[in-house]
Amino acid sequence: MTSRINLLIPCHFQPSLFFNNKEWITINKGEELLYEPFLYDIAYYHKISIDKPWENNRALVLKLYDRWTEDKEILKLFFNNRNRQGARPYMIKSLGFFIMFICWSNQQPVLSITDWTTQVSRLPIKPVNMIERLNHIFTSPDHYHSYLQLTQLYEELNKQYQKSFILKQKETPK
Incomplete structure (x- = not known):
C-alpha cells in the first residue's frame, strides 16, 4: 500500500x-x-522507514545507471538539435542522480548537496578528477561539454562499481 x-x-x-x-x-x-x-x-x-539503497541494494544502485542510459539518449537529441534550454532539466536531474550513484556505490546516503564536495572527496570508489569535472557541470549544466563530462563520469563510475562488487564477491566466504 x-x-x-x-x-x-x-x-x-x-x-x-x-x-x-x-x-x-x-x-x-x-x-x-x-x-x-x-x-x-x-x-x-527524516527517519522515514524506507529502503536504504546504499545498504547493499545493488538493484536500486544499478537502476541509477539504467536511468542514465535512457536520459543520455534524450539529452543527445536535445544537444544534436542545439536545444540547451530543453536539455537543462534533464542534465540537472542526471547530475543529481549521479551524486546519488557515487554515494550509494560507496554504501552511503547523500548527506548534503550544499557541501557535496566534502562527502564525495572521501569516497574510495570514484572517477579521477571527479570534483573538478562535477564543478564544471554544476556551473554550466546546459552545455554540451558538460553532457560529455557527465557521460564519461557515469561510465567510469559504473566500471569502478562493477569491479568493486566483483572483488567483494570474491572476498566473501561461501
Missing part, C-alpha cells in the same frame, strides 16, 4: 539547481523513489 508523505527539504539539500527553492517534497511511501533525485536520502534524513 502506498501513502503520500510531505517532507520538508532540509537546508543542506536546497540549492536552487535541484529544488528551485521549493520547501517541500512529496514521496509515495511504498513505491520506488527514483522519479526525482535525493528522495531516498531526504526520507532517510
Whole structure:
C-alpha cells in the first residue's frame, strides 16, 4: 500500500539547481523513489522507514545507471538539435542522480548537496578528477561539454562499481 508523505527539504539539500527553492517534497511511501533525485536520502534524513539503497541494494544502485542510459539518449537529441534550454532539466536531474550513484556505490546516503564536495572527496570508489569535472557541470549544466563530462563520469563510475562488487564477491566466504 502506498501513502503520500510531505517532507520538508532540509537546508543542506536546497540549492536552487535541484529544488528551485521549493520547501517541500512529496514521496509515495511504498513505491520506488527514483522519479526525482535525493528522495531516498531526504526520507532517510527524516527517519522515514524506507529502503536504504546504499545498504547493499545493488538493484536500486544499478537502476541509477539504467536511468542514465535512457536520459543520455534524450539529452543527445536535445544537444544534436542545439536545444540547451530543453536539455537543462534533464542534465540537472542526471547530475543529481549521479551524486546519488557515487554515494550509494560507496554504501552511503547523500548527506548534503550544499557541501557535496566534502562527502564525495572521501569516497574510495570514484572517477579521477571527479570534483573538478562535477564543478564544471554544476556551473554550466546546459552545455554540451558538460553532457560529455557527465557521460564519461557515469561510465567510469559504473566500471569502478562493477569491479568493486566483483572483488567483494570474491572476498566473501561461501
